[in-house]
Amino acid sequence: MSNFTPVSSLLGGLLIGLAAALLWLANGRIAGISGIVGNLPSARTGDVAWRISFLAGLILAPLGYAALAGTPVVRLDASAPILIAGGLLVGFGTRLGGGCTSGHGVCGMARFSRRSIVATCLFMAAGFVTVFVMRHIVGS
Amino acid sequence: MPRLISALAAGVLFGLGLTVSHMIDPAKVLGFLDIAGDWDPSLACVMLGALIVVTPTYVLAGRLDAPLCAATFSPPTATRVDRRLVAGALLFGVGWGLVGYCPGPALASVGIGGGRTLLFIAAMLMGMAVFAGISRDRAPSVLHRESARQL
Structure with a gap:
C-alpha cells in the first residue's frame, strides 16, 4: 500500500459529495456522469442546458486547478486498441447498466438503492478480475 | 438561470474532487483495482468521503417538497x-x-x-x-x- 493517499482521497471525496448534494438540493438531479452525458442527445429542450453547464464545470475545474497549483498527473498507459476497446465497453456498459461509479457507486449507494449496490459490487468485481488478468496473467 | 449556475458549480466541485483525490489519473485507479499487486485503497476513501456528505443530504432532502431551483426531484x-x-x-x-x-x-x-x-x-x-x-x-x-x- 505504498501509494495510499488517505487524506487527499477523503478530501476529494468530500468535494464530490458536495457536488452531488448541490445538484440534488438545487436541481433535483442525480450526479451520474454517464447519465448526464448519455441522455444529452435525447434530452428535451429544457433539459439540455444544465447538463452542458455541469459538464463545462467538470472539464474546466481541473484546468483551473492546473493553472493555480500545477498540472495534475494523468498516467494513461494502455495501448490505442485497448483504449478503444475500454472506451466502447465503458460507454455501452454504463448506459446498459444505468450508471457508473458516480451514479451507482456514490449517489445510488447513498440512496441505499438495491440496483446500485448490486451494480457497484459487479463493476468493482469485473474491474478487479480484469486488472488481475491483464497484469498478473497476460502481463507476467 | 439559477439552475445553470448550480449545475456549473456542481460540475466544478466534482471536477475539483476528482483532481484533488487523484482519481483523474487512470494509473491511480488501476492501483485500487490491482488487489494482487501493490494495492492502493485510495478510491475507497474517495467513495467514503462522498457518501459521508451525500447520504444525509438525500435523507434530509426528503423533507423538501421540491428542489431549490427546479420544479421537481428527478429520482431514478x-x-x-x-x-x-x-x-x-x-x-x-x-x-x-x-x-x-x-x-x-x-x-x-x-x-x-x-x-x-x-x-x-x-x-x-x-x-x-x-x-x-x-x-x-x-x-x-x-x-x-x-x-x-x-x-
Missing part, C-alpha cells in the same frame, strides 16, 4: 435488478479495468490528458451512441416496462 425510476443492469455493470467493469477510466475522470481530464484521453472519450461516446441506437430499434415497450415502476 428503475427498481428491479435485471439482466441489463448485471450485464451493463460487468461490461463497464471490464472496460474500467482495461484502462482505469470511468466516465467522470475521462471527461474531467479532457483538457489535460492529451490525444490518448481524447481517443478513449471518442470510443466511450461511440459506445453510448451504439446503446442509444440499439434501444431505439428495440420495441419501446421493453424500455417502458423496465422504467415504468416508480420508487
Whole structure:
C-alpha cells in the first residue's frame, strides 16, 4: 500500500459529495456522469442546458486547478486498441447498466438503492478480475 | 438561470474532487483495482468521503417538497435488478479495468490528458451512441416496462 493517499482521497471525496448534494438540493438531479452525458442527445429542450453547464464545470475545474497549483498527473498507459476497446465497453456498459461509479457507486449507494449496490459490487468485481488478468496473467 | 449556475458549480466541485483525490489519473485507479499487486485503497476513501456528505443530504432532502431551483426531484425510476443492469455493470467493469477510466475522470481530464484521453472519450461516446441506437430499434415497450415502476 505504498501509494495510499488517505487524506487527499477523503478530501476529494468530500468535494464530490458536495457536488452531488448541490445538484440534488438545487436541481433535483442525480450526479451520474454517464447519465448526464448519455441522455444529452435525447434530452428535451429544457433539459439540455444544465447538463452542458455541469459538464463545462467538470472539464474546466481541473484546468483551473492546473493553472493555480500545477498540472495534475494523468498516467494513461494502455495501448490505442485497448483504449478503444475500454472506451466502447465503458460507454455501452454504463448506459446498459444505468450508471457508473458516480451514479451507482456514490449517489445510488447513498440512496441505499438495491440496483446500485448490486451494480457497484459487479463493476468493482469485473474491474478487479480484469486488472488481475491483464497484469498478473497476460502481463507476467 | 439559477439552475445553470448550480449545475456549473456542481460540475466544478466534482471536477475539483476528482483532481484533488487523484482519481483523474487512470494509473491511480488501476492501483485500487490491482488487489494482487501493490494495492492502493485510495478510491475507497474517495467513495467514503462522498457518501459521508451525500447520504444525509438525500435523507434530509426528503423533507423538501421540491428542489431549490427546479420544479421537481428527478429520482431514478428503475427498481428491479435485471439482466441489463448485471450485464451493463460487468461490461463497464471490464472496460474500467482495461484502462482505469470511468466516465467522470475521462471527461474531467479532457483538457489535460492529451490525444490518448481524447481517443478513449471518442470510443466511450461511440459506445453510448451504439446503446442509444440499439434501444431505439428495440420495441419501446421493453424500455417502458423496465422504467415504468416508480420508487
